[in-house]
Amino acid sequence: MSADLAFDLLLAASLLWSAWRTLATPDIFRAVILFIVFGLLMTLAWARLSAPDIALAEAAIGAGLTGALLLDAIGVLRGRKQP
Amino acid sequence: MTTGLIFACAGAILFTMGVAGVMLLDHLLRRILAFNLMGSGVFLVLVGLAQRAGNPDPVPQAMVITGIVVAVAATALALALARRLFTLSGGYTLPETPDD
Amino acid sequence: MTDPLAWLILLPLFWATGAFLLGPGRGARLAIAGVAVQLWLAFALAAKVGAGGTAPAGSAASMGTAIKHAIGGWGAPLGIDLAADGLTAVMLLLTQGVALPLLLFARGYFAGDSAAVRYFWPLTGFLLAGFNALFLAADLFNLYVTLELVGLAAVGMVAMSGTAAQIAAALRYLFATLIGSGMYLLGVALIYGAYGTVSIVTLTPLVNADAPTAVKIAGGLMLLGLMLKTALFPFHYWLPPAHGGAPAPVSALLSALVVKASFYLILRLWTGPFAPLADAVAWLPALLGSAAILWGSWQAIRAVRLKMLVAWSTVAQLGYLFLIFPLLGADGLALQAGGMQVVAHGLAKAAMFAAVGVLIHVTGRDAVADVAGAASRMPVTLFAFGLAGVTLMGLPPSGGFLAKWLLIEAALAQGQWWMVAVILSGGLLAAVYVFRVLRQAFLLVPNERRHRFAKSAPLLEWMAFALAAASVLVGLRGMEIVRLLGAVA
Amino acid sequence: MKPLKHLTLILAASAFAALLIAAMFALPPPTVNLAASVAADMDRSGTAHPVTAVLLNFRGYDTLLEIGVLLLALLVVLAVSPREQHAGSAAAEPVLQMLARIAVPLMLLAAGYLLWAGAYRPGGAFQAGAVLGAAAVLLFLAGLLPGWNAPTLRLRWGLAGGFLVFLAVAAALLGQGALLRYPPEAAGALILLIEAALTVSLGLILAGLFLFLS
Numbered sequence: 001m002s003a004d005l006a007f008d009l010l011l012a013a014s015l016l017w018s019a020w021r022t023l024a025t026p027d028i029f030r031a032v033i034l035f036i037v038f039g040l041l042m043t044l045a046w047a048r049l050s051a052p053d054i055a056l057a058e059a060a061i062g063a064g065l066t067g068a069l070l071l072d073a074i075g076v077l078r079g080r081k082q083p
Numbered sequence: 084m085t086t087g088l089i090f091a092c093a094g095a096i097l098f099t100m101g102v103a104g105v106m107l108l109d110h111l112l113r114r115i116l117a118f119n120l121m122g123s124g125v126f127l128v129l130v131g132l133a134q135r136a137g138n139p140d141p142v143p144q145a146m147v148i149t150g151i152v153v154a155v156a157a158t159a160l161a162l163a164l165a166r167r168l169f170t171l172s173g174g175y176t177l178p179e180t181p182d183d
Numbered sequence: 184m185t186d187p188l189a190w191l192i193l194l195p196l197f198w199a200t201g202a203f204l205l206g207p208g209r210g211a212r213l214a215i216a217g218v219a220v221q222l223w224l225a226f227a228l229a230a231k232v233g234a235g236g237t238a239p240a241g242s243a244a245s246m247g248t249a250i251k252h253a254i255g256g257w258g259a260p261l262g263i264d265l266a267a268d269g270l271t272a273v274m275l276l277l278t279q280g281v282a283l284p285l286l287l288f289a290r291g292y293f294a295g296d297s298a299a300v301r302y303f304w305p306l307t308g309f310l311l312a313g314f315n316a317l318f319l320a321a322d323l324f325n326l327y328v329t330l331e332l333v334g335l336a337a338v339g340m341v342a343m344s345g346t347a348a349q350i351a352a353a354l355r356y357l358f359a360t361l362i363g364s365g366m367y368l369l370g371v372a373l374i375y376g377a378y379g380t381v382s383i384v385t386l387t388p389l390v391n392a393d394a395p396t397a398v399k400i401a402g403g404l405m406l407l408g409l410m411l412k413t414a415l416f417p418f419h420y421w422l423p424p425a426h427g428g429a430p431a432p433v434s435a436l437l438s439a440l441v442v443k444a445s446f447y448l449i450l451r452l453w454t455g456p457f458a459p460l461a462d463a464v465a466w467l468p469a470l471l472g473s474a475a476i477l478w479g480s481w482q483a484i485r486a487v488r489l490k491m492l493v494a495w496s497t498v499a500q501l502g503y504l505f506l507i508f509p510l511l512g513a514d515g516l517a518l519q520a521g522g523m524q525v526v527a528h529g530l531a532k533a534a535m536f537a538a539v540g541v542l543i544h545v546t547g548r549d550a551v552a553d554v555a556g557a558a559s560r561m562p563v564t565l566f567a568f569g570l571a572g573v574t575l576m577g578l579p580p581s582g583g584f585l586a587k588w589l590l591i592e593a594a595l596a597q598g599q600w601w602m603v604a605v606i607l608s609g610g611l612l613a614a615v616y617v618f619r620v621l622r623q624a625f626l627l628v629p630n631e632r633r634h635r636f637a638k639s640a641p642l643l644e645w646m647a648f649a650l651a652a653a654s655v656l657v658g659l660r661g662m663e664i665v666r667l668l669g670a671v672a
Numbered sequence: 673m674k675p676l677k678h679l680t681l682i683l684a685a686s687a688f689a690a691l692l693i694a695a696m697f698a699l700p701p702p703t704v705n706l707a708a709s710v711a712a713d714m715d716r717s718g719t720a721h722p723v724t725a726v727l728l729n730f731r732g733y734d735t736l737l738e739i740g741v742l743l744l745a746l747l748v749v750l751a752v753s754p755r756e757q758h759a760g761s762a763a764a765e766p767v768l769q770m771l772a773r774i775a776v777p778l779m780l781l782a783a784g785y786l787l788w789a790g791a792y793r794p795g796g797a798f799q800a801g802a803v804l805g806a807a808a809v810l811l812f813l814a815g816l817l818p819g820w821n822a823p824t825l826r827l828r829w830g831l832a833g834g835f836l837v838f839l840a841v842a843a844a845l846l847g848q849g850a851l852l853r854y855p856p857e858a859a860g861a862l863i864l865l866i867e868a869a870l871t872v873s874l875g876l877i878l879a880g881l882f883l884f885l886s
Contacts, residue, residue: 004086005084005089008086008089008090009089012089012090012092012093015093015097016093016096016097016100019097019100019101019120020100022116022120023100023104023108023113023116023117023120028110028112028113031112031113031116032112032116035116035119035120038120038123042123045090045093045127046130048086048090049086049087049090049130049131049134049139050134050139051130051139051144051147052794053144053145053148053723053794053795053796053799054126054130054144054147054148054151055794056786056794056795056799057148057151057152057798057799057802058151060798060799060802060803060806061151061152061155061798061802061878062119062123062151062154062155064802064806065155065802065805065806065878065881065882066119066155066158068809068882069158069159069162069881069882069885070112070115070116070162072882072885072886073112073162073165073166073885074112088696088697091376091696092693092696095689095692095693095696096689096693098365098369098689099685099686099688099689099692100685101365102362102365102366102685103681103682103685105358105361105362106362106681107678107681111354114358118358118361118362118365121362121365122365124369125365125368125369125372128369128372128373128376128696129368129371129372129375129376132372132373132375132376132696132699133375133376133379133702135376135696135699136701138707139707140706140707141707141710141722141723141725141726142375142706142707142710142726142730142731143372143375144723144726145723145726145727145731145734146324146731146734148723148727148798149328149727149731149734149735149738150368152738152739152741152742152798153328153331153738153741153742155742155878155881156331156335156741156742156744156745157331157335157357157361157745159745159746159749159881159885160335160338160339160357160745160748160749161354161357161358161361162885163748163749163752163753163885164338164342164350164353164354164357164752165354166753166885167342167345167350167752167753167754168347168350168351168354170754171346171347171350172347172351177351177354177355178351186846189843189846189850189851193839193842193843193851196740196835196839197839197843199740200743200832200835200836200839203743203747203828203832204825204828204829204832252850252851253850254732254733254850254851254852254853255729255730255732255733255850255851255852255853255854256848256849256850256853257713257730260704260706260709261706261709261710261713261730262730262731263731263733263734265851301751302747302748302750302751305747306744306747306748306751309740309743309744309747312740316737324731324734325731325733325734325737328734328737328738328741329737331741332737332740332741332744335741335744335745335748336744338748339744339747339748339751339752342748342751342752343751343752345751345752350752373695373696375702376696376699376702377699377700377702378702378703378704379702379703379704379705379706380702380703380704380706385704389703389704393700395695395698395699395700396691396694396695396698397692397695397696397698397699399695400691400692400695
């Protein structure tokens with residue numbers, strides 16, 4: 001088993017783990033943070049798939065902007081709940 | 084087992100998780116997260132499967148960039164609706180379907 | 184203006200952007216002028232397609248010999264092609280033909296409440312561009328982008344005026360449409376993995392030669408996703424609140440056109456690349472379609488609110504479209520029946536939502552019981568509702584009659600007696616819910632203290648009437664449409 | 673009732689995933705090799721980076737429609753977001769302000785680099801636009817950029833400008849016989865023009881998705 005193969009398998013497993021935790025964790029704030037982690041892992045996966053263009057787009061748009069939008073939406077949620 | 088196939092398999096599982104999440108979860112933000120997981124899964128299958136022999140292919144890569152932009156558009160739209168519903172009803176869950 | 188294919192897509196994109204820049208007042212005029220030109224372009228295209236020879240419609244060859252436009256000059260599979268055959272021409276004609284009166288209707292309907300509908304015109308532009316691009320596309324991934332354009336525009340229009348119920352309906356619709364296109368895109372990904380191309384023309388012979396399991400899964404996923412988008416029973420749950428809750432011009436666009444777009448794509452794939460995989464499961468859509476006819480009609484009969492009645496009727500009428508799948512044969516009868524039903528229902532349902540919109544506008548209420556006595560105030564509107572009802576019931580000489588007649592003929596030719604029974608009982612049930620409304624409007628005298636009728640708007644009434652009349656008259660010109668459906672340039 | 677439904681669905685989903693994976697392993701190699709076609713036509717595409725060539729030339733029409741989808745999403749965000757207050761972010765911390773003052777010029781530089789790099793190596797309008805959008809969001813969070821209310825005419829031109837330029841080029845090239853058929857000698861310049869316009873508009877749209885929502 002080569003090092004590359006081991007790294008790919010580990011990365012795929014962490015992708016699935018972070019995705020699962022995103023859906024299963026009870027706290028929505030943690031879910032969003034886990035989703036951003038997932039996005040960064042996706043960036044790594046794209047790099048491994050020799051797709052640097054997608055890696056850049058994923059980091060900026062996927063993880064970055066989507067993450068910011070979601071965090072902002074939670075800000076509203078928290079603000080209303082505990083004024 | 085090539086890099087492409089490994090990530091294509093991960094993508095298949097991600098897609099199923101995402102679809103199940105959108106269908107089963109109640110919290111709107113979580114359903115939006117699930118939709119994004121579903122999308123990422125499809126993108127991984129698209130590129131991973133096309134590159135299963137190990138050679139990079141720019142065509143599916145370009146398609147995924149298009150797909151990512153469409154996904155962020157859909158996410159922003161969904162969030163706008165969810166936040167509007169939140170201000171109107173005070174919650175991030177859909178009301179039960181009224182039978183008409 | 185030499186190339187109708189390209190301009191049918193560019194023009195609505197231009198005026199959508201223009202309407203966004205100019206704001207609602209001038210945007211509306213721009214939009215109406217744009218759609219008028221598009222209608223002319225669609226006629227030009229239909230004439231061009233119709234001038235070609237005829238071949239069995241929907242046969243594997245029909246996409247291959249259609250009018251083509253190779254975008255960028257590359258040609259498939261490297262580039263993206265546009266293609267138009269008879270079916271495309273009919274869909275394009277229907278789209279622009281329904282849109283023009285509906286936009287005139289919308290201009291009157293929304294007059295005076297500009298804040299809520301500031302974005303109606305640009306959204307409509309993107310929606311129409313999405314339709315035209317979808318009907319003309321010959322590339323599976325390009326079709327995905329057009330599906331998203333149509334789906335997101337439609338969701339936005341449902342949510343536009345922004346009450347809690349509408350937002351909730353829009354979100355339900357959004358998740359349904361996103362799962363649908365997600366499934367479709369996974370199918371595209373598997374197809375690309377299997378063959379290395381997403382061009383329909385390149386793909387068709389490859390699937391014919393060899394279809395591994397992954398391609399079968401892809402076909403299933405794409406079909407399922409599109410059925411969800413078309414709201415075929417039992418995936419119809421999102422349709423009634425979305426179509427019943429939106430403003431009347433939006434409901435009309437949604438019911439007349441949006442659900443037909445994904446149906447068109449199913450038909451395209453079913454008769455094109457997936458034809459070799461499709462025969463084994465053709466009974467499934469037909470069975471679901473039958474269930475949709477019966478369940479949708481029953482819910483329409485029970486509905487309390489007028490718009491919900493019309494929305495449930497859409498669920499039922501979509502069922503007829505799926506009856507054709509086991510009947511698709513060399514004679515092309517079933518495809519003609521499907522095409523006719525799309526056209527007839529499109530016009531009739533646009534008319535019905537427009538008429539109901541006027542009724543609600545004038546009575547200020549949305550219950551079936553509240554239209555009591557409306558006939559004496561708004562004879563034109565009620566006549567429009569009745570004419571549209573004639574088409575939905577399938578009475579001669581309407582387009583609905585021709586569609587159901589062709590369908591029964593196709594079913595009899597293949598000995599599918601049960602289907603004839605479903606079609607006929609669907610017509611009877613439609614009569615029940617149409618007459619439920621008409622009986623209230625014509626026979627019952629309104630309680631004057633309870634009802635205050637606002638002044639009606641003649642433009643709105645006559646637009647509804649024009650659409651309804653078209654849905655009946657299209658039956659008289661039916662042979663031309665049938666011939667166009669079989670035309671291959 | 674509900675747990676049972678969940679369990680059935682999860683079981684069905686797992687079975688589906690297993691089936692899908694098995695089917696992917698059994699796939700024979702694809703028949704068509706598009707990567708080779710892309711490589712063969714690269715010198716006529718007007719750019720030296722294959723992904724940019726696919727995005728803006730070979731499948732440029734997809735990209736055109738996709739910008740339409742993005743603009744459409746912004747319109748819906750505008751339509752459903754109430755248009756009253758938007759004071760701009762309150763009381764930003766000085767540290768954040770300082771960070772923004774340093775980072776934003778660097779981000780502008782990075783966006784310019786990404787735009788230029790797209791012709792030769794990874795980068796291009798999307799990535800550059802995303803960086804521009806992020807810069808605007810950062811300025812807003814630091815309190816250096818006021819929140820956006822209803823879009824003014826100038827802002828609307830900025831948001832739609834990139835799409836309009838792309839549309840206009842596509843329509844003008846119809847004279848060449850087909851939509852988006854770049855003459856080979858002018859392809860590079862036209863693609864750069866489209867990408868530059870798109871970068872600005874994408875930056876504004878992506879920033880707008882955030883600023884109109886918050």
